[in-house]
Amino acid sequence: MSHAATIDHHHDVTTSTGIPNKKLFMWAFLASDCMFFGALISTHLIYRLHPPPGSPDVSKIFSIELTSFSTFILLMSSLLMALAVNSLQKGHVRSTRHNLLGTIFFGLIFLGCQVYEFNHFVHEKGLTLSNSIFGSTFYTLTGTHGCHVAIGVLWLVLMYIRSFKPADPSRSWLARAIAHFVVFTITTVAGTAAVLGLVHTIQSHESLSVFIDHHLLATSTTVIGLALLTWFGFSRKPVDFGEANAIDVESMGLYWHFVDIVWIVIFTVVYLLEYL
Amino acid sequence: MSLTMDAKIATPTTHAGHTQSKFHTFVQIAMVLSVITGVEIVIIYLPIGKWLVVSSLVVLSTVKFLLVIFYFMHLKWDKVFCTILFFIGLVLALGTVAALLALFGAEASAPLTSQILHHSAPVIV
Numbered sequence: 001m002s003h004a005a006t007i008d009h010h011h012d013v014t015t016s017t018g019i020p021n022k023k024l025f026m027w028a029f030l031a032s033d034c035m036f037f038g039a040l041i042s043t044h045l046i047y048r049l050h051p052p053p054g055s056p057d058v059s060k061i062f063s064i065e066l067t068s069f070s071t072f073i074l075l076m077s078s079l080l081m082a083l084a085v086n087s088l089q090k091g092h093v094r095s096t097r098h099n100l101l102g103t104i105f106f107g108l109i110f111l112g113c114q115v116y117e118f119n120h121f122v123h124e125k126g127l128t129l130s131n132s133i134f135g136s137t138f139y140t141l142t143g144t145h146g147c148h149v150a151i152g153v154l155w156l157v158l159m160y161i162r163s164f165k166p167a168d169p170s171r172s173w174l175a176r177a178i179a180h181f182v183v184f185t186i187t188t189v190a191g192t193a194a195v196l197g198l199v200h201t202i203q204s205h206e207s208l209s210v211f212i213d214h215h216l217l218a219t220s221t222t223v224i225g226l227a228l229l230t231w232f233g234f235s236r237k238p239v240d241f242g243e244a245n246a247i248d249v250e251s252m253g254l255y256w257h258f259v260d261i262v263w264i265v266i267f268t269v270v271y272l273l274e275y276l
Numbered sequence: 277m278s279l280t281m282d283a284k285i286a287t288p289t290t291h292a293g294h295t296q297s298k299f300h301t302f303v304q305i306a307m308v309l310s311v312i313t314g315v316e317i318v319i320i321y322l323p324i325g326k327w328l329v330v331s332s333l334v335v336l337s338t339v340k341f342l343l344v345i346f347y348f349m350h351l352k353w354d355k356v357f358c359t360i361l362f363f364i365g366l367v368l369a370l371g372t373v374a375a376l377l378a379l380f381g382a383e384a385s386a387p388l389t390s391q392i393l394h395h396s397a398p399v400i401v
Contacts, residue, residue: 018355031365035369038370039372045373049380050387075309253348264344268334275320276329
């Protein structure tokens, strides 16, 4: 059982600032990351102020429907992240895991949408990293944000696996954790390939048998991986993960929400303003 | 080290009440964020002045930004130093953006076209 119900999650009497060190570090990092994204956004806007002759018509390249969907997904992932922190502060480990999985899933959908968008822009709209200044600044800015999301997803997965660490130190855990992570990674890659293949099949008006022919390996790997992940997820034994770890999940949550607020700015400045 | 079972752990009434209200707050904030995003998308198609659309977008984005940092990121409940620390970075970033846009937005900063470059190039004998 946890005796952590008395933990004050907003104040830490053991530090001189009254703020947990992990949280203070994360806020300092996020402040510096603000300046990083500020520089990237400025660069994009400066070149948009004076587009050179022959610049692409951006409003014909963007898909407002896809971007709006991505934005909604990222906002909902932020909600799930906030609920994960809230659950662990109450000591609800299972609920925390469910919310973490939801956040991971939504993060992966966002990344999938970005991969689809970049692929569409390069192959169908002819917008590459090097054939226009707009392409250079756009891919650098949104790609950097995408890297942040990918790092966030990786962190979420590691935290999810960490939540299964057994309370009994005599039980071996590392090998199982590594296996859990490998299965998670393979399932994610295979699942993404299968879903993107399905989308491509639907867009090309091909039959389902064509999809199965081309993506049988990815689909079957995903199904087997999901079954293994479900097996890994069944654990009723005491774990060394609870309310005292809420600060770890909260620090991770701060990073994830930061990625969300950066996208709020990018969505308006890079996408919506192009339609005026 | 905390040793917890996967099962739900009982918490004192006041603590539970506080976190329960947070749950509802988070869901309501998420709904507000979704609605604002919808309004942002609709507003760019409205036949109104460009300055009004831009101003509205800036205000709506700022509201979304503040809702996320103060509620989802717990700044509302944390020590004020966290807010100060984050806003130092944010103000520096906004200052950089504003300064660069002012510099490069000026007419003198407009890039020279190839025609002007051709005429102004020194003659090499």
